[in-house]
Amino acid sequence: MKQLKTLAIAIVLFIGTQVSAQTKVAHIDVQALMTSMPEMKTAQDQMKKIQDTYDKDYKNMVAEYQTKLQKYEQEAPTAGDALNETRSKEMQDMGARIQQFQQTAQKELGQKEMDLIKPIMEKAQAAIKKVAKEKGFNYVLDSTTGSGVLVADGTDLLADVKKSLGF
Template identity: 35%
Template sequence: MKKLINLFLVGAVMMFTASSAVAQQKFAHINSPEILQLMPEVKAATATLQSFSKTKQDQIDKMTNEAQVKYEAALAKQKTISEANKDVVGKELQQMDAELQDLSKRIQDARSKAEEEVANKENELFTPIQKKANDAIMAVAKEKGYAYVFDLAAAPGQTPTVIYWAGGDDITNLVKTKLGIALTAKP
């Protein structure tokens, strides 16, 4: 019986200690898209990405215009077909058709390659920015002694990771300050 009482007391002390430790943990929340939108690096990276994307689109548009011109030439050539020139014009039309099919495949390949290059460029530009923001968030959390920081922003179409929160400290402004962003700046 004495062992049972001792075991009960030890268990009660452990539960009290554990609940005390949980009660002392600090929680905070943040709105990371707001911070990212205000970082000057994001604006510069967005402009670079848009310029890069436009260059790729211009290349595809040039190829598409070339295909359109060749297609219209083939249509015009088809109107000149007669019994006398049927064989010659027929061969020319077959060659034009082969060229159009080849050009169409090259346009598809160029589109796929451009999409991949734009995605790679986006990753190259935005990964260091995301790392900088994450490092600032972690630094503020450590400085302020937070055990958990919840991001209240959810990606479109996804359920937020935080369903309910009551209070907590919003460290968005602290992270803005850490990144050198004016507290009055609006996205």
């Protein structure tokens, strides 16, 4: 019985060794790949332009708000209660519009960034798959810092994928 257990364990270890010997694993820093892609620079420039436009609009809205607020505060003692109440409501509405603009701008920026990065990521993934297939790798791990890969001493495909993409 003991010999049968030993034999079963030996067979399992032998099969496990054969399977793992046939499996080839490589790694690549996907973040480094994407930041080095020319398309990423273009996407970042587009995002910067859009961000600057939103910032300009936001600053103009805030400046208009502050100007009106100062004017209304100076005129408040001489203006009637009805006018002061109307102005107070106008300032609250204006503050709400500014806040809504800021939230909408952040949401739109996030969506635009996703729209710009998605095709770049797809291109990077396609190149990684192509190189992995050419080199005979079964698995490619993302070795970007913080991705969960603790040791990445194996084959690094970054240079090969960059070469495949033409840079």
